[in-house]
Amino acid sequence: MKTEAFKDESRHRFLLNMGPQHPATHGVLRLVLEMDGEYVVHLDPVLGYGHRMHEKMAEARPWPSFLPNTARMDYLAALPYNHGYVCLIEKLAGVEVPRRAECIRVATSELNRVASHLLWLGAFLLDLGAFTPILYGFDDREQILDILEDITGSRLTYSYFRVGGVYRDVDDRFVENTRVFIKRMRKRLDIYNKLVTDNIIFIKRTEGIGVISPEMARRYGVTGANLRGSGIAYDIRKTEPYSIYPELDFEIPVGSRGDCFDRYLVRIKEIEQSLRIIEQALDMLPEGEFRGKAPKKIKLPPRAASFAVEAARGELVYFMVGQDSDVPYRLKVRVPSYANLSLIAELCQGMLIADLVSVMGSLDLVIPEIDR
Protein backbone atom coordinates (compact mmCIF):
# COMPACT_ATOMS: atom_id res chain seq x y z
CA MET A 1 0.00 0.00 0.00
CA LYS A 2 1.84 3.07 -1.23
CA THR A 3 0.54 6.44 -0.31
CA GLU A 4 0.63 9.61 -2.36
CA ALA A 5 3.24 11.04 -0.05
CA PHE A 6 5.95 8.71 -1.36
CA LYS A 7 5.74 9.92 -4.92
CA ASP A 8 6.71 13.43 -3.94
CA GLU A 9 10.48 13.28 -3.31
CA SER A 10 10.62 16.88 -2.12
CA ARG A 11 8.69 16.09 1.02
CA HIS A 12 10.51 16.26 4.29
CA ARG A 13 11.56 12.88 5.61
CA PHE A 14 13.16 12.08 8.93
CA LEU A 15 14.93 9.24 10.69
CA LEU A 16 13.37 7.74 13.78
CA ASN A 17 15.07 5.32 16.15
CA MET A 18 12.72 2.74 17.58
CA GLY A 19 14.72 1.05 20.31
CA PRO A 20 17.16 -0.30 21.41
CA GLN A 21 15.14 0.38 24.53
CA HIS A 22 11.54 0.51 23.50
CA PRO A 23 8.74 -1.43 25.16
CA ALA A 24 7.28 -2.59 21.83
CA THR A 25 10.50 -4.23 20.64
CA HIS A 26 10.40 -6.63 23.62
CA GLY A 27 14.13 -6.60 24.15
CA VAL A 28 17.13 -4.80 22.82
CA LEU A 29 16.26 -4.53 19.16
CA ARG A 30 16.76 -1.28 17.29
CA LEU A 31 14.74 -0.31 14.26
CA VAL A 32 15.96 2.64 12.22
CA LEU A 33 12.89 4.03 10.51
CA GLU A 34 12.84 6.45 7.65
CA MET A 35 9.60 8.30 8.12
CA ASP A 36 7.36 10.48 6.07
CA GLY A 37 5.07 11.92 8.68
CA GLU A 38 3.30 8.96 10.22
CA TYR A 39 4.25 6.60 7.40
CA VAL A 40 7.26 4.29 7.34
CA VAL A 41 9.25 4.62 4.11
CA HIS A 42 12.12 2.33 4.96
CA LEU A 43 13.14 0.16 7.90
CA ASP A 44 16.53 -1.14 8.97
CA PRO A 45 16.67 -3.58 11.87
CA VAL A 46 19.90 -3.36 13.89
CA LEU A 47 20.66 -6.59 15.73
CA GLY A 48 23.34 -7.90 18.04
CA TYR A 49 22.87 -5.92 21.26
CA GLY A 50 22.32 -9.12 23.19
CA HIS A 51 24.80 -11.31 21.36
CA ARG A 52 26.37 -13.82 23.75
CA MET A 53 28.26 -16.12 21.35
CA HIS A 54 26.23 -19.19 22.24
CA GLU A 55 27.37 -21.07 19.14
CA LYS A 56 31.01 -20.32 19.84
CA MET A 57 30.58 -21.35 23.47
CA ALA A 58 29.32 -24.73 22.27
CA GLU A 59 32.57 -25.25 20.35
CA ALA A 60 34.68 -24.52 23.40
CA ARG A 61 33.21 -26.86 26.01
CA PRO A 62 32.06 -30.46 26.41
CA TRP A 63 28.51 -30.95 25.17
CA PRO A 64 26.87 -31.45 28.63
CA SER A 65 28.06 -28.02 29.69
CA PHE A 66 26.14 -26.39 26.85
CA LEU A 67 22.78 -27.64 28.11
CA PRO A 68 22.09 -24.63 30.38
CA ASN A 69 22.86 -22.33 27.43
CA THR A 70 20.06 -23.76 25.32
CA ALA A 71 17.45 -22.58 27.79
CA ARG A 72 18.81 -19.07 27.67
CA MET A 73 18.23 -18.43 23.99
CA ASP A 74 14.46 -18.40 24.14
CA TYR A 75 13.76 -17.86 27.79
CA LEU A 76 9.98 -17.84 27.31
CA ALA A 77 9.80 -21.38 25.97
CA ALA A 78 13.01 -22.97 27.18
CA LEU A 79 11.88 -26.59 27.16
CA PRO A 80 11.61 -27.07 23.37
CA TYR A 81 15.15 -25.70 23.18
CA ASN A 82 16.32 -28.30 25.70
CA HIS A 83 14.37 -30.89 23.76
CA GLY A 84 16.06 -30.20 20.45
CA TYR A 85 19.53 -30.29 21.95
CA VAL A 86 19.17 -33.53 23.90
CA CYS A 87 17.47 -35.20 20.92
CA LEU A 88 20.39 -34.18 18.72
CA ILE A 89 22.93 -35.71 21.11
CA GLU A 90 20.76 -38.83 21.41
CA LYS A 91 20.68 -39.07 17.62
CA LEU A 92 24.45 -38.66 17.31
CA ALA A 93 25.25 -41.11 20.11
CA GLY A 94 22.39 -43.53 19.53
CA VAL A 95 20.87 -43.30 23.01
CA GLU A 96 17.46 -44.85 23.72
CA VAL A 97 14.92 -42.82 25.67
CA PRO A 98 12.34 -44.52 27.93
CA ARG A 99 8.74 -43.98 26.95
CA ARG A 100 7.83 -42.36 30.25
CA ALA A 101 10.51 -39.75 29.64
CA GLU A 102 9.15 -39.05 26.15
CA CYS A 103 5.65 -38.48 27.57
CA ILE A 104 7.00 -36.17 30.27
CA ARG A 105 9.01 -34.26 27.66
CA VAL A 106 6.01 -33.69 25.42
CA ALA A 107 3.67 -32.74 28.28
CA THR A 108 6.10 -30.23 29.79
CA SER A 109 7.09 -28.79 26.40
CA GLU A 110 3.47 -28.17 25.53
CA LEU A 111 2.82 -26.58 28.94
CA ASN A 112 5.73 -24.31 28.18
CA ARG A 113 4.27 -23.49 24.76
CA VAL A 114 0.98 -22.46 26.38
CA ALA A 115 2.88 -20.29 28.88
CA SER A 116 4.78 -18.64 26.04
CA HIS A 117 1.62 -17.97 24.02
CA LEU A 118 -0.08 -16.48 27.08
CA LEU A 119 2.77 -14.07 27.63
CA TRP A 120 2.75 -13.20 23.93
CA LEU A 121 -0.98 -12.54 24.12
CA GLY A 122 -0.54 -10.16 27.03
CA ALA A 123 2.43 -8.36 25.52
CA PHE A 124 0.79 -8.06 22.09
CA LEU A 125 -2.32 -6.47 23.52
CA LEU A 126 -0.25 -4.26 25.77
CA ASP A 127 1.44 -2.95 22.61
CA LEU A 128 -1.98 -2.22 21.17
CA GLY A 129 -2.94 -0.31 24.29
CA ALA A 130 -5.06 -2.89 26.13
CA PHE A 131 -3.81 -3.33 29.66
CA THR A 132 -6.24 -5.91 31.09
CA PRO A 133 -5.39 -9.08 29.08
CA ILE A 134 -1.78 -9.19 30.30
CA LEU A 135 -3.01 -9.45 33.89
CA TYR A 136 -5.30 -12.38 33.04
CA GLY A 137 -2.58 -13.94 30.91
CA PHE A 138 -0.06 -13.70 33.72
CA ASP A 139 -2.50 -15.22 36.17
CA ASP A 140 -2.85 -18.29 33.96
CA ARG A 141 0.83 -18.40 33.12
CA GLU A 142 1.61 -18.34 36.83
CA GLN A 143 -0.28 -21.62 37.26
CA ILE A 144 1.89 -23.22 34.58
CA LEU A 145 5.09 -21.84 36.07
CA ASP A 146 4.09 -23.24 39.48
CA ILE A 147 3.47 -26.67 37.96
CA LEU A 148 6.78 -26.61 36.10
CA GLU A 149 8.65 -25.24 39.11
CA ASP A 150 7.39 -28.11 41.20
CA ILE A 151 8.98 -30.70 38.93
CA THR A 152 11.93 -28.88 37.41
CA GLY A 153 12.88 -26.68 40.37
CA SER A 154 13.14 -23.64 38.18
CA ARG A 155 10.69 -21.12 36.81
CA LEU A 156 12.08 -20.00 33.47
CA THR A 157 15.40 -21.50 32.41
CA TYR A 158 14.64 -25.10 33.19
CA SER A 159 17.54 -27.29 31.96
CA TYR A 160 15.13 -30.12 32.70
CA PHE A 161 15.80 -32.59 29.92
CA ARG A 162 18.86 -34.77 30.03
CA VAL A 163 20.33 -37.08 27.43
CA GLY A 164 18.45 -40.34 27.88
CA GLY A 165 15.50 -38.89 29.78
CA VAL A 166 14.62 -36.09 32.14
CA TYR A 167 16.31 -34.77 35.25
CA ARG A 168 13.61 -35.59 37.78
CA ASP A 169 10.56 -37.83 37.69
CA VAL A 170 7.05 -36.42 37.81
CA ASP A 171 4.63 -37.50 40.53
CA ASP A 172 0.86 -37.82 40.83
CA ARG A 173 0.65 -34.25 42.04
CA PHE A 174 2.02 -33.03 38.70
CA VAL A 175 -0.57 -35.06 36.78
CA GLU A 176 -3.37 -33.85 39.04
CA ASN A 177 -2.32 -30.19 38.98
CA THR A 178 -1.94 -30.25 35.22
CA ARG A 179 -5.42 -31.71 34.75
CA VAL A 180 -6.85 -29.02 37.00
CA PHE A 181 -5.02 -26.42 34.97
CA ILE A 182 -6.32 -27.78 31.64
CA LYS A 183 -9.88 -27.58 32.93
CA ARG A 184 -9.34 -24.04 34.16
CA MET A 185 -7.59 -22.92 30.96
CA ARG A 186 -10.49 -24.12 28.76
CA LYS A 187 -12.81 -21.87 30.75
CA ARG A 188 -10.36 -19.00 30.55
CA LEU A 189 -10.10 -19.26 26.77
CA ASP A 190 -13.75 -18.33 26.68
CA ILE A 191 -12.94 -15.19 28.68
CA TYR A 192 -10.14 -14.29 26.26
CA ASN A 193 -12.51 -14.67 23.32
CA LYS A 194 -15.07 -12.39 24.95
CA LEU A 195 -12.48 -9.88 26.04
CA VAL A 196 -10.20 -9.79 22.99
CA THR A 197 -11.30 -11.74 19.91
CA ASP A 198 -14.64 -9.99 19.51
CA ASN A 199 -13.41 -6.60 20.64
CA ILE A 200 -14.05 -4.03 17.94
CA ILE A 201 -10.97 -1.94 18.74
CA PHE A 202 -8.74 -5.00 18.54
CA ILE A 203 -10.31 -6.09 15.25
CA LYS A 204 -9.85 -2.64 13.73
CA ARG A 205 -6.21 -2.57 14.81
CA THR A 206 -5.34 -6.01 13.42
CA GLU A 207 -7.64 -6.98 10.53
CA GLY A 208 -5.97 -6.45 7.17
CA ILE A 209 -2.80 -5.12 8.83
CA GLY A 210 0.59 -6.61 7.96
CA VAL A 211 -0.62 -9.17 5.43
CA ILE A 212 2.04 -11.81 4.78
CA SER A 213 1.29 -13.71 1.58
CA PRO A 214 2.18 -17.43 1.53
CA GLU A 215 4.73 -16.71 -1.22
CA MET A 216 6.41 -14.00 0.87
CA ALA A 217 6.44 -16.21 3.97
CA ARG A 218 8.15 -19.00 2.02
CA ARG A 219 10.69 -16.59 0.54
CA TYR A 220 11.82 -15.43 3.98
CA GLY A 221 11.70 -18.85 5.66
CA VAL A 222 9.04 -17.79 8.12
CA THR A 223 7.90 -20.62 10.40
CA GLY A 224 5.62 -21.20 13.34
CA ALA A 225 2.32 -19.47 13.93
CA ASN A 226 3.32 -16.66 11.58
CA LEU A 227 3.53 -19.08 8.66
CA ARG A 228 0.39 -20.93 9.67
CA GLY A 229 -1.43 -17.60 9.89
CA SER A 230 -0.72 -17.23 6.15
CA GLY A 231 -2.50 -20.50 5.46
CA ILE A 232 0.40 -22.96 5.18
CA ALA A 233 -0.07 -25.91 7.54
CA TYR A 234 3.60 -26.48 8.26
CA ASP A 235 4.42 -27.73 11.72
CA ILE A 236 7.43 -29.90 12.58
CA ARG A 237 5.24 -31.87 14.96
CA LYS A 238 3.29 -33.10 11.91
CA THR A 239 5.67 -32.85 8.96
CA GLU A 240 8.75 -34.29 10.64
CA PRO A 241 7.34 -35.76 13.84
CA TYR A 242 9.66 -36.55 16.73
CA SER A 243 9.20 -38.05 20.20
CA ILE A 244 5.63 -39.32 20.71
CA TYR A 245 3.96 -36.73 18.46
CA PRO A 246 3.06 -39.22 15.68
CA GLU A 247 0.78 -41.06 18.12
CA LEU A 248 -1.06 -37.98 19.28
CA ASP A 249 -4.27 -36.63 17.86
CA PHE A 250 -4.15 -32.90 17.29
CA GLU A 251 -4.77 -30.38 14.56
CA ILE A 252 -2.68 -27.67 13.01
CA PRO A 253 -4.74 -24.48 13.03
CA VAL A 254 -4.23 -22.25 9.97
CA GLY A 255 -5.36 -18.78 9.03
CA SER A 256 -6.60 -17.60 5.65
CA ARG A 257 -5.55 -13.99 5.12
CA GLY A 258 -2.16 -13.81 6.83
CA ASP A 259 -2.85 -10.58 8.71
CA CYS A 260 -2.19 -9.78 12.38
CA PHE A 261 -5.65 -11.03 13.35
CA ASP A 262 -5.04 -14.43 11.76
CA ARG A 263 -1.75 -14.82 13.57
CA TYR A 264 -3.56 -14.03 16.80
CA LEU A 265 -6.30 -16.57 16.09
CA VAL A 266 -3.80 -19.28 15.18
CA ARG A 267 -2.00 -18.88 18.50
CA ILE A 268 -5.23 -18.95 20.50
CA LYS A 269 -6.24 -22.14 18.68
CA GLU A 270 -2.77 -23.54 19.28
CA ILE A 271 -3.29 -23.15 23.02
CA GLU A 272 -6.41 -25.33 22.67
CA GLN A 273 -4.50 -27.94 20.69
CA SER A 274 -1.61 -27.91 23.18
CA LEU A 275 -4.09 -28.60 25.99
CA ARG A 276 -5.33 -31.60 24.00
CA ILE A 277 -1.76 -32.84 23.52
CA ILE A 278 -0.98 -32.51 27.24
CA GLU A 279 -4.12 -34.43 28.13
CA GLN A 280 -3.21 -37.28 25.78
CA ALA A 281 0.40 -37.36 26.95
CA LEU A 282 -0.77 -37.61 30.57
CA ASP A 283 -3.25 -40.37 29.65
CA MET A 284 -0.53 -42.47 28.06
CA LEU A 285 2.09 -41.77 30.75
CA PRO A 286 3.41 -45.27 31.52
CA GLU A 287 5.10 -46.46 34.68
CA GLY A 288 8.79 -47.09 34.40
CA GLU A 289 12.09 -45.33 34.19
CA PHE A 290 12.26 -41.61 33.66
CA ARG A 291 15.91 -41.66 32.72
CA GLY A 292 17.45 -44.40 30.63
CA LYS A 293 20.96 -45.65 30.79
CA ALA A 294 23.07 -43.20 28.86
CA PRO A 295 26.84 -43.63 28.87
CA LYS A 296 28.49 -41.09 31.16
CA LYS A 297 31.02 -40.00 28.57
CA ILE A 298 29.71 -39.67 25.05
CA LYS A 299 32.24 -39.00 22.32
CA LEU A 300 30.55 -37.21 19.45
CA PRO A 301 31.34 -39.11 16.24
CA PRO A 302 33.00 -37.12 13.44
CA ARG A 303 29.90 -36.63 11.33
CA ALA A 304 27.18 -34.07 10.98
CA ALA A 305 23.67 -34.39 12.32
CA SER A 306 20.75 -32.07 12.69
CA PHE A 307 17.52 -32.15 14.62
CA ALA A 308 14.45 -29.98 14.20
CA VAL A 309 11.76 -29.33 16.78
CA GLU A 310 8.75 -27.06 16.84
CA ALA A 311 9.54 -24.35 19.37
CA ALA A 312 6.86 -21.90 20.50
CA ARG A 313 7.86 -19.46 17.77
CA GLY A 314 8.54 -21.85 14.91
CA GLU A 315 11.05 -24.28 13.56
CA LEU A 316 14.19 -24.68 15.63
CA VAL A 317 17.08 -26.65 14.16
CA TYR A 318 20.28 -27.71 15.85
CA PHE A 319 23.06 -28.71 13.49
CA MET A 320 26.14 -30.29 14.99
CA VAL A 321 29.41 -31.65 13.66
CA GLY A 322 31.37 -33.91 16.00
CA GLN A 323 35.12 -34.44 16.06
CA ASP A 324 35.58 -37.69 17.98
CA SER A 325 35.69 -35.89 21.29
CA ASP A 326 33.07 -34.64 23.72
CA VAL A 327 33.60 -31.10 22.45
CA PRO A 328 31.69 -30.52 19.20
CA TYR A 329 33.50 -29.10 16.18
CA ARG A 330 30.59 -26.86 15.27
CA LEU A 331 27.09 -26.16 16.49
CA LYS A 332 24.67 -24.11 14.44
CA VAL A 333 21.34 -23.06 15.85
CA ARG A 334 18.63 -22.07 13.41
CA VAL A 335 16.20 -19.95 15.40
CA PRO A 336 12.70 -19.12 14.19
CA SER A 337 12.58 -15.48 15.29
CA TYR A 338 15.50 -14.48 13.07
CA ALA A 339 13.64 -15.47 9.91
CA ASN A 340 10.40 -14.07 11.30
CA LEU A 341 12.06 -10.70 11.84
CA SER A 342 13.77 -10.57 8.44
CA LEU A 343 10.57 -9.97 6.52
CA ILE A 344 9.57 -6.92 8.50
CA ALA A 345 11.56 -4.50 6.29
CA GLU A 346 9.55 -5.46 3.22
CA LEU A 347 6.30 -5.84 5.10
CA CYS A 348 6.20 -2.45 6.73
CA GLN A 349 6.82 -0.24 3.69
CA GLY A 350 4.14 2.41 3.51
CA MET A 351 2.69 1.40 6.82
CA LEU A 352 1.57 3.65 9.64
CA ILE A 353 3.90 3.54 12.63
CA ALA A 354 1.03 2.49 14.88
CA ASP A 355 0.45 -0.50 12.59
CA LEU A 356 4.15 -1.35 12.71
CA VAL A 357 3.79 -1.84 16.46
CA SER A 358 0.85 -4.13 15.81
CA VAL A 359 2.86 -6.15 13.27
CA MET A 360 5.90 -6.39 15.55
CA GLY A 361 3.70 -7.67 18.34
CA SER A 362 1.94 -10.22 16.16
CA LEU A 363 5.26 -11.71 14.95
CA ASP A 364 6.08 -12.77 18.53
CA LEU A 365 9.79 -11.96 18.44
CA VAL A 366 12.13 -12.90 21.26
CA ILE A 367 15.25 -10.82 20.84
CA PRO A 368 17.76 -12.94 22.86
CA GLU A 369 16.85 -15.76 20.52
CA ILE A 370 17.65 -13.63 17.46
CA ASP A 371 20.95 -12.38 18.87
CA ARG A 372 21.94 -15.58 20.76
Added chain:
Amino acid sequence: MSGYFSDLYHGTKSLLVGLGVTFKEMLKPTVTVHYPRETLTITPNYRGHIELVSDEKTGGSLCITCGMCARACPSACISIHSEKPEGSKKKILTGFELDFTRCSLCGICVESCPTDAIAYSQEYNLAGYSREEFHMDLLGRLGKGGGSLT
Protein backbone atom coordinates in the same frame (compact mmCIF):
# COMPACT_ATOMS: atom_id res chain seq x y z
CA MET B 1 -24.08 2.90 5.39
CA SER B 2 -25.54 -0.34 6.74
CA GLY B 3 -21.95 -1.51 7.47
CA TYR B 4 -21.50 1.59 9.59
CA PHE B 5 -24.52 0.88 11.74
CA SER B 6 -23.78 -2.83 12.09
CA ASP B 7 -20.21 -1.92 13.13
CA LEU B 8 -21.63 0.50 15.64
CA TYR B 9 -24.01 -2.11 17.05
CA HIS B 10 -21.55 -5.02 17.17
CA GLY B 11 -18.73 -2.77 18.36
CA THR B 12 -20.72 -1.39 21.27
CA LYS B 13 -21.93 -4.85 22.16
CA SER B 14 -18.38 -6.28 22.11
CA LEU B 15 -17.12 -3.51 24.36
CA LEU B 16 -19.95 -4.08 26.84
CA VAL B 17 -19.29 -7.84 26.86
CA GLY B 18 -15.61 -7.14 27.52
CA LEU B 19 -16.50 -4.77 30.34
CA GLY B 20 -18.78 -7.46 31.76
CA VAL B 21 -15.80 -9.82 31.96
CA THR B 22 -13.71 -7.32 33.87
CA PHE B 23 -16.56 -6.53 36.27
CA LYS B 24 -17.03 -10.22 36.99
CA GLU B 25 -13.30 -10.61 37.63
CA MET B 26 -13.36 -7.58 39.91
CA LEU B 27 -15.62 -9.36 42.37
CA LYS B 28 -13.41 -12.44 42.55
CA PRO B 29 -10.77 -12.76 45.29
CA THR B 30 -7.34 -11.29 44.59
CA VAL B 31 -4.76 -13.60 43.12
CA THR B 32 -1.70 -11.48 43.85
CA VAL B 33 0.40 -11.71 47.00
CA HIS B 34 1.58 -8.61 48.83
CA TYR B 35 5.27 -9.39 48.91
CA PRO B 36 7.18 -8.89 51.25
CA ARG B 37 4.37 -8.73 53.83
CA GLU B 38 3.08 -12.05 52.53
CA THR B 39 5.17 -14.75 50.93
CA LEU B 40 4.33 -17.94 49.15
CA THR B 41 5.66 -21.27 50.30
CA ILE B 42 8.07 -22.51 47.70
CA THR B 43 8.21 -26.04 46.45
CA PRO B 44 10.66 -28.41 48.19
CA ASN B 45 12.03 -29.20 44.74
CA TYR B 46 13.19 -25.61 44.26
CA ARG B 47 16.66 -25.33 42.75
CA GLY B 48 18.45 -22.60 44.62
CA HIS B 49 22.20 -22.19 44.98
CA ILE B 50 24.08 -25.24 46.19
CA GLU B 51 24.75 -26.08 49.81
CA LEU B 52 26.94 -28.74 51.41
CA VAL B 53 25.11 -31.62 53.05
CA SER B 54 26.18 -32.37 56.60
CA ASP B 55 27.13 -35.87 57.60
CA GLU B 56 24.75 -37.09 60.32
CA LYS B 57 27.49 -39.00 62.10
CA THR B 58 30.29 -36.48 62.19
CA GLY B 59 28.53 -33.20 61.53
CA GLY B 60 31.09 -32.46 58.85
CA SER B 61 30.73 -32.59 55.11
CA LEU B 62 30.21 -35.68 52.99
CA CYS B 63 32.58 -34.27 50.37
CA ILE B 64 35.50 -36.49 49.40
CA THR B 65 37.19 -33.69 47.42
CA CYS B 66 37.16 -35.60 44.16
CA GLY B 67 36.49 -32.41 42.22
CA MET B 68 33.86 -33.88 39.92
CA CYS B 69 31.49 -30.99 40.51
CA ALA B 70 34.14 -28.38 39.79
CA ARG B 71 34.96 -30.12 36.50
CA ALA B 72 31.31 -30.58 35.53
CA CYS B 73 30.37 -26.96 36.18
CA PRO B 74 29.85 -25.09 32.89
CA SER B 75 30.75 -21.74 34.44
CA ALA B 76 33.63 -22.85 36.68
CA CYS B 77 32.09 -21.41 39.83
CA ILE B 78 33.22 -24.09 42.29
CA SER B 79 36.68 -24.15 43.83
CA ILE B 80 37.66 -26.87 46.25
CA HIS B 81 40.61 -26.77 48.63
CA SER B 82 41.85 -29.86 50.40
CA GLU B 83 44.88 -31.15 52.22
CA LYS B 84 46.25 -34.54 53.14
CA PRO B 85 47.23 -34.73 56.78
CA GLU B 86 50.38 -36.78 57.53
CA GLY B 87 49.68 -40.42 58.16
CA SER B 88 46.21 -40.24 56.62
CA LYS B 89 45.21 -41.78 53.32
CA LYS B 90 42.19 -39.59 52.73
CA LYS B 91 42.18 -35.97 51.71
CA ILE B 92 40.30 -33.60 53.98
CA LEU B 93 38.15 -30.76 52.73
CA THR B 94 39.49 -27.42 53.91
CA GLY B 95 37.47 -25.07 51.75
CA PHE B 96 34.51 -25.18 49.38
CA GLU B 97 33.80 -21.92 47.63
CA LEU B 98 30.98 -21.06 45.29
CA ASP B 99 31.11 -18.00 43.07
CA PHE B 100 27.37 -17.45 42.85
CA THR B 101 27.75 -14.47 40.51
CA ARG B 102 28.60 -16.91 37.71
CA CYS B 103 26.30 -19.78 38.64
CA SER B 104 23.46 -20.53 36.22
CA LEU B 105 21.62 -22.89 38.59
CA CYS B 106 21.71 -25.77 36.11
CA GLY B 107 22.29 -28.44 38.76
CA ILE B 108 24.90 -30.42 36.84
CA CYS B 109 27.22 -30.31 39.89
CA VAL B 110 24.58 -31.91 42.12
CA GLU B 111 24.09 -34.70 39.58
CA SER B 112 27.80 -35.32 39.19
CA CYS B 113 28.52 -35.74 42.91
CA PRO B 114 29.31 -39.39 43.74
CA THR B 115 28.57 -39.04 47.48
CA ASP B 116 25.54 -36.73 47.31
CA ALA B 117 27.45 -34.15 49.29
CA ILE B 118 25.76 -31.19 47.53
CA ALA B 119 22.10 -30.26 47.68
CA TYR B 120 19.99 -27.32 46.57
CA SER B 121 19.29 -24.53 48.98
CA GLN B 122 15.75 -23.21 49.49
CA GLU B 123 16.97 -19.67 49.71
CA TYR B 124 15.61 -17.35 47.05
CA ASN B 125 15.75 -13.98 48.76
CA LEU B 126 19.22 -13.09 47.58
CA ALA B 127 20.24 -9.47 47.28
CA GLY B 128 23.46 -7.77 48.16
CA TYR B 129 25.44 -4.57 47.92
CA SER B 130 28.60 -6.02 46.47
CA ARG B 131 29.84 -8.79 44.25
CA GLU B 132 31.88 -10.27 47.08
CA GLU B 133 28.76 -11.06 49.09
CA PHE B 134 28.03 -13.78 46.56
CA HIS B 135 31.40 -15.47 46.85
CA MET B 136 30.08 -18.05 49.27
CA ASP B 137 32.17 -20.12 51.63
CA LEU B 138 29.95 -23.20 51.75
CA LEU B 139 32.09 -25.07 54.28
CA GLY B 140 31.85 -22.10 56.62
CA ARG B 141 28.07 -21.99 56.18
CA LEU B 142 27.91 -25.68 57.05
CA GLY B 143 29.65 -25.01 60.37
CA LYS B 144 27.19 -22.26 61.19
CA GLY B 145 24.19 -24.46 60.55
CA GLY B 146 23.57 -23.04 57.11
CA GLY B 147 23.98 -26.38 55.43
CA SER B 148 21.24 -28.52 54.09
CA LEU B 149 19.95 -31.43 56.13
CA THR B 150 18.80 -33.97 53.64
